[in-house]
Amino acid sequence: MAGSNSNSNGPDLALGIALTDLPDGGKLVGHRDGEPVLLVRRGAEIFAVGAKCSHYGGPLIDGLVADDTVRCPWHHACFDLRTGEALRAPALSPLACWSVEQRDGKIFVGEKRKKPSPAARESNAGPSPERIVLIGGGAAGFAAAERLRREQYQGAIVMISDDDAPPVDRPNLSKDYLAGKAPEDWIPLRSEAFYAKNNIELRLGTKVAGIDVRAREVVLAGGEQVAFDKLLLATGAEPLRLTIPGADQPHVHTLRSLADSRRIIAQIGAARCAVVLGASFIGLEVAASLRTRGVEVHVVAPEERPMERVLGPKMGDFIRRLHEENGVVFHLGETATSIGSDQVVLKSGSTLAADLIVAGIGVRPRVDLAEAAGLTTDRGVLVDAYLETSVPGIYAAGDIARWPDPRSGANIRVEHWVVAQRQGATAALNMLGRRVKFTDVPFFWSQHYDIPINYVGHAEGWDAIDLEGDIAAKDCLLRFKRGGQVLAVVTIFRDTESLEAELAMERGTA
Template sequence: MAEGHSKLDGPDLVQGIAFADLPDGGKVVGHCGNEQVLLVRRGTEVFAIGATCTHYGGPLVDGLVVKDTVRCPWHHACFDLREGEALRAPAFNPLACWSVEQRDDRIFVGEKRKRTAPKQRVGGPSQVPEKIVIVGGGAAGFAAAEKLRREHYHGNIVMLSNDEAPPVDRPNLSKDYLAGKAPEDWIPLRGESFYSKNNIDLRLHANVTSIDTRSREVVLADGVRTPYDRLLLATGAEPVRLAIPGANQPHVHTLRSLADCKAIIERAMTARRAIVLGASFIGLEVAAALRSRDIEVHVVAPEKRPMERILGPQMGDFIRALHEENGVVFHLENTASSIDGRNAKLSSGGTLTADFVVAGIGVRPRTGLAEKAGLSLDRGVIVNAFLETSAPGIFAAGDIARWPDPHSGENIRVEHWVVAERQGRTAALNMLGHREKFIAVPFFWSQHYDVPINYVGYAGQWDEIAVDGDIIAKDCLLRFTREGRTLAVASIFRDIESLEAEVEMERQMT
């Protein structure tokens, strides 16, 4: 997330710049009063918008202009140049906009424009549901509720979450917040007043036990039955639990919720050594965060290389070397067979001693409700292109949803934060009766110390990895191809090329 600017960059746009200094498609950062402003030219039109992404403060001048939008270089949020509207997650807040005047071959930025409510879609549905129930308080559930209100939906929204906290920015829990570099006020996706102000009935500690599809009611553990006209299942995933002796001890942690993260932070305050089980993205982000707290970290994982299954052998070797350079000790091709107090016995016969353990051995989709309701399942909840399940009026989004991905040509299920948010938005539209297919290209990012890894697309299997640049030098783009077709792209400090790859994948689907 961005902090306040200590100094203002670029020209004073109130005084104006020469029209010739802004080529077609070009971008210039300047300032208007004490705010940074981005000028973007499209043909003869010039737009003035806030210069930083409202998600984490990415510099939009380094982003990509596509038609009348600009995409953030960091995490691929997208904004409308005309109104500043946040069109794609992970951004939800709009950008500020300024008036622009052209005279005497110069461009002048005037007053900040007053924000107006987003326009209602033309040709909306004739029948709007009176009551929408969302089961889940994560990325997809939040994005759906937010989108419903943004679309001027005035019916009832009930959001049932079994968490103790309102929806949070989960990626930060394994990154800056766990590392002690982010304040807690960064963590909520919205303040608590957002839900009351927007008349969203958010119920925490709400455990849904079943869905009565005949009466169209959701049944809670306390017996309360909540009726719905449309239902969104956004139950997410839960950590895979260790099934070894000693796994239920209080110093053995998983990381999924804000409460989980706080428990690890509290343990880390007095710890000197930790064991991380699993060399996944979450496991290694936890390792990096704990190293930022000067805790000795040992990573135990069954793989030969970290993350080879997703990123291939060369990137796997690089990630291992990066963590080793930062003091992480790996015990690969190994698992923990038991935990006895501070001692963890390994399958290789060795023993590690640590003050606490974090298990990051994967997650599994929470499909119990869907299965009990008789919905079609296949390693997740099967949905169509509109994210509707086999039961009319019931939709699914996020980690549980297996959808027909037009780019890969496969039915896929991914556990990516941005995908969940984008699916939540699409599900919201379709619950209102719009027929909008979910065609977004999957995207995720991972952070390891000062190295960001961006991944666009989906490659369950590939037959070649083409490397452009130098992985070791942290300047590279990898293309995962099958039969000559690019399915996914991973990159380090190749932001524009990552965005261009996303746009190209989108074009292939149209």
């Protein structure tokens, strides 16, 4: 994966290192029994944990230590230095931990510590719910189920998904997996055995017809009723479909699910040229993946420059040049009016040859169930700071949730994978009565060839963009401001500064 690389050999920590080699606040990578170990010193305490992030293996030596945690430089996962626990998505698995001893002015790393047996964590809000139902098998739904069991919740968990595949690592579907660089076994978030072992009833290919709020039941399409004590709506978003003539042909695709990605991959071998409709993040990641596989790619989009609405004009120009340097041809200020068996007709009257077409023209939140159940909606499902909807006991998380942003004071809805995961975990805690406010700073990453773009914060509009570094040199930081306040920070190959910006936003010091 993209990011900085560090030598993880270092000293044999079983033999010890001088205490002076690890100053207060310092980090050092060595090894113990062949495994890379990260040492972190916080005052008199020294922690020894796995040196690689459990998400994609990011080098934690390049991460940020804040309080008693370490944050991954690549995708902003966060781990507890004392226990190794994965505190924040996108990481789910903990880091290994080792014992540490100080003697004779040296630091020695001892045996790997056994993972402590988790104890049930009691709620302060009365009895635990007997059954929790999760509607949605995406990032938020999975994160909620995983967190419930991690918290030693003993009741029933039913996850209802209309997808045919268990929860998958969806960002990979338009990135390395589509490009042919990620193996199939990277894609499931957990193996099928995980659900059986954790007693999570996973109902795949199952459609929900409605929610009976008064009876506290989910009604399935076949008429079956599933009772719940607490309910999480995590239905996500669905791609906008083309409505132009020819859009229903088998070589025209959207990309949201594993099945979508597999269908595209199945046609790549016979495809000489592809047209991507839309210059969204998904559309451009698809373009990059197809170019990696040697397919000729044309991108058609109505805007003057790609991604300007989200990243501003300078970054938009950079992204266009980056893709053009890799052989992508842009047709901006254009839209498709019809699709034939081997071509796309544009509004200007010109035609593009196309054996394969992928539409990335946006998504819409799937709020139909919430609306029919009488939940309050406003371009999403409105929730409070605890992610609870207008109906007590029913929560919403992920792409459908519109929540009060503590930094801007506005209600916002964000379609980011990491946000959905973190909201799912927070909703799980609140369904157990913990009363934890969701205050995480939104974060996402996008990958274009070997260039990662990290984005922290949320800026729907701005009056200034401060630039540090050189965008063309792929070494930059941009601050998106309104009224002098930093709303969002975008970086390329400035991982530490991206983490520092996230931390400053959390602490209100940005």
